[in-house]
Amino acid sequence: MSFFGESAKLKYIDLSHSVENGTVTYPGDPPVLIENYLSRDMISKQNGGGPNSGAEINKITLVSTSGTYLDAPYHVFKDGKKIKDCPLEKLVNIPSVVVTLADDRNYFDVKDIEGLDLKDKAVLFYSGHDKFFMTPEYGVNSAYLTIDLARALVENQVAFVGIDTPLVDDISNLSDNGTPVHYILLGEEIPICEDMTNLQALPSDGFMITAVPPAVAIESFLARVFATVIDK
Template sequence: MATFDLSRSVESGMQTYPGDPPVRVEPHADFDADGYRVTALAMGTHTGTHVDAPSHTEEDGATLGVFPLDTFRFDAQLADVRLGARAPISVAALPDPTDADLLVLHTGWDDHWGTDRSRDHPFLTREAAAWCVDHGYHVATDALSVDPTPGPNAGADEPTGFEAHHALLGAGRLVYENLRGLDRLPSRFRLHAYPLAVDADGSPVRAVAITGE
């Protein structure tokens, strides 16, 4: 059995989705002055590698506290969707359905983390998101979002808003974003990705893939 950490480190000044709160990781108590150390954290609920609850985009959607803990352990199917910049991920690009309960989109765009290029990731079409719902999948991606991220290279014909989020979260599915290192994984693996114990619209997670027996 092997384990792989698919999570981004939480650090001051790290990249966030446009408009999200900045991340600060700062000393609060110093060992020399106070005899102990405490670090102050300030960040949004969608910092780094995180999970979206339905309430993220749905007015009456469930918060994370509604979901039993077992929900955050998955039998995952990897989908190789390493397409061009700002390319739509259609139903045709997705693998044949399996008995997995999480479809993990390997866009390869984690290589661009922390750069302006990271905004130009492939995105899930509304039809592909609905297909995921129809086949019982939650969805994860190694990109900033399952929808197009606003940026200077956005095309005039791209969907705006959060069509894929609405299709998934509106159906009670979970969405994970900003995974990393998916090229190390086989097509099927287990994923444990637990949120903080916060009843909110989302939370950073420690996403750990488990392969083998």
């Protein structure tokens, strides 16, 4: 890859929560349900019961915002693009930077990106809140992006925004303010990735991420998100 140089040895870092039976992502949403649709014995009997005749097929029921997932513009705009419409160029091998939460704040602000070159890059906001995933604390006091920061990200022409909390918006103030950061970013067709994890394993810059969900015709869907970094 020319981004790293021809002789670079690369490694991959998973940035996604696993999705299992019982997983709850956004506090209060129904848990993921994974159940057997056709067992190995059932398929084996259908196929004559001979050697190499068995297999297993499961059925999964989940809300679209389960696990580590992407939001497309249709999430908030009824005429916006859906997940299936997101061009792969916006989701694959995106040069990236990590912005770490400073001080004792529970929000990221414009000063956190001052001096950074963000044009055409994925900006991943690391708060460490992912350690509370699947606990009651996950939906409490989680870090978010201010409206001013969202506007600054648009002005800086970022390609992608990710965070290791339930929402890029203030989860404690949804009834009053709604989700303005979603509207600002998705209004410019900037994909949003929420509920990321393992961002502490990344360098501050000089790496790429890939975040590709299935081509589904809905507003949001879980994705396998990973970073490509130089293995030093």
